[in-house]
Amino acid sequence: MIRNYPLTGHNSFGLDVMAAWACKIFDIRDLEKIIQSSVFTDEKHIILGGGSNCLFLDDYFEGLVLLIKNKGITIVEESGNSVIVSVAAGENWSDFVDSMVDRGYGGLENLSLIPGKVGAAPIQNIGAYGVELMDVFIGLQALDLHTRELVNFNREACEFGYRSSLFKTSDKDRYVILSIDVMLHKNHTPNISYGSVAKALQQKGITKPGISDVAQIVKEIRQAKLPDPAVLGNAGSFFKNPLVHNLVFQNLKNDYPELRGYPESYETTKISAAWLIEKAGWKGKRIGDAGVHTKQALVLVNHGKANGRDIYSLAMEIQQDVKNKFGVVLEPEVNFI
Numbered sequence: 388m389i390r391n392y393p394l395t396g397h398n399s400f401g402l403d404v405m406a407a408w409a410c411k412i413f414d415i416r417d418l419e420k421i422i423q424s425s426v427f428t429d430e431k432h433i434i435l436g437g438g439s440n441c442l443f444l445d446d447y448f449e450g451l452v453l454l455i456k457n458k459g460i461t462i463v464e465e466s467g468n469s470v471i472v473s474v475a476a477g478e479n480w481s482d483f484v485d486s487m488v489d490r491g492y493g494g495l496e497n498l499s500l501i502p503g504k505v506g507a508a509p510i511q512n513i514g515a516y517g518v519e520l521m522d523v524f525i526g527l528q529a530l531d532l533h534t535r536e537l538v539n540f541n542r543e544a545c546e547f548g549y550r551s552s553l554f555k556t557s558d559k560d561r562y563v564i565l566s567i568d569v570m571l572h573k574n575h576t577p578n579i580s581y582g583s584v585a586k587a588l589q590q591k592g593i594t595k596p597g598i599s600d601v602a603q604i605v606k607e608i609r610q611a612k613l614p615d616p617a618v619l620g621n622a623g624s625f626f627k628n629p630l631v632h633n634l635v636f637q638n639l640k641n642d643y644p645e646l647r648g649y650p651e652s653y654e655t656t657k658i659s660a661a662w663l664i665e666k667a668g669w670k671g672k673r674i675g676d677a678g679v680h681t682k683q684a685l686v687l688v689n690h691g692k693a694n695g696r697d698i699y700s701l702a703m704e705i706q707q708d709v710k711n712k713f714g715v716v717l718e719p720e721v722n723f724i
């Protein structure tokens with residue numbers, strides 16, 4: 388257990404934050420020990436992977452931070468074309484994807500280069516370029532902080548949705564995810580349905596892409612579009628793309644014919660949060676050191692000396708302005724701490 392632990396390197400906004408207590412969890416024994424301590428029972432606590440989807444509102448977190456550091460990648464089962472892989476929560480997500488692509492196991496290539504740790508991937512059912520974690524997910528193991536027992540979740544039990552799961556909604560902060568299992572395939576046909584991926588493949592003249600082609604293209608698109616948190620603090624998409632009723636979409640489309648919609652269900656259409664923010668005039672704007680990225684309006688950035696409240700205030704101003712202008716409420720994707 389460490390007193391007054393700096394979290395500056397543990398949040399991708401690059402905020403100068405300190406935690407009253409921190410504990411590094413290298414295995415289940417560390418976790419079992421810590422939950423019996425008085426610090427755990429007396430203080431509030433948070434679970435932290437890479438801190439790439441969190442905004443610390445205050446400079447001092449009056450509580451205990453559980454830093455998930457367990458490691459290990461195990462092939463659990465190999466049968467015919469499919470492989471079940473179990474991976475520890477503390478592994479780096481992007482490195483894990485690379486290692487699977489290198490072995491020729493397909494299914495994760497579209498999720499290349501997403502920052503953070505494996506244990507956080509189910510929290511918001513991470514997704515990119517037409518693929519979500521739930522597409523390959525088999526199950527996970529977690530410690531229930533309420534009952535203090537180890538529990539297994541299958542895919543259905545996780546209640547995955549668009550950037551959502553049970554762990555981000557009804558049971559937020561209840562479980563410490565220790566490992567996840569995914570099913571990958573050796574003869575995998577990559578998903579190239581996403582517009583920018585298909586376009587880039589076409590430009591390169593790749594007609595029959597393998598998983599490493601797709602991984603490479605996804606990395607190139609991401610590097611061109613998204614700011615590197617090591618250079619410019621950010622947490623990727625700050626808001627979710629809103630799902631609106633089809634009638635709301637039609638009304639907006641009448642006013643803005645260029646607005647594109649993606650049918651999500653019988654009644655709802657997904658629209659681009661980036662489009663709404665850009666159309667409202669926020670792209671590239673900054674208030675002090677809190678700003679909206681110049682290339683991608685959905686990404687809020689720390690130009691240097693912003694604190695958590697500066698970024699939060701900017702986000703709330705954007706949210707209110709988009710609501711006033713379009714009648715659409717943007718829901719934050721980032722977790723506020």
Ligand SMILES: Cc1cc2nc3c(=O)[nH]c(=O)nc-3n(C[C@H](O)[C@H](O)[C@H](O)COP(=O)(O)OP(=O)(O)OC[C@H]3O[C@@H](n4cnc5c(N)ncnc54)[C@H](O)[C@@H]3O)c2cc1C
Pocket residue numbers: 399433434435436437438439440441455476501502503504505506507508510511512513514515562563564565613614615616621622623624722
């Ligand atoms: C440049 C950039 C690009 C991004 N692109 C994408 C993208 O394309 N798609 C996407 O979905 N996301 C994206 N993100 C967001 C982020 O990378 C993912 O949400 C990632 O899964 C967060 O991992 P983390 O370890 O950093 O989580 P943290 O920020 O540490 O934690 C996020 C949440 O998960 C909880 N948590 C973390 N680990 C555990 C655990 N082991 N058990 C229980 N709870 C846990 C935390 O308490 C917190 O609520 C991007 C972020 C950045 C900075």
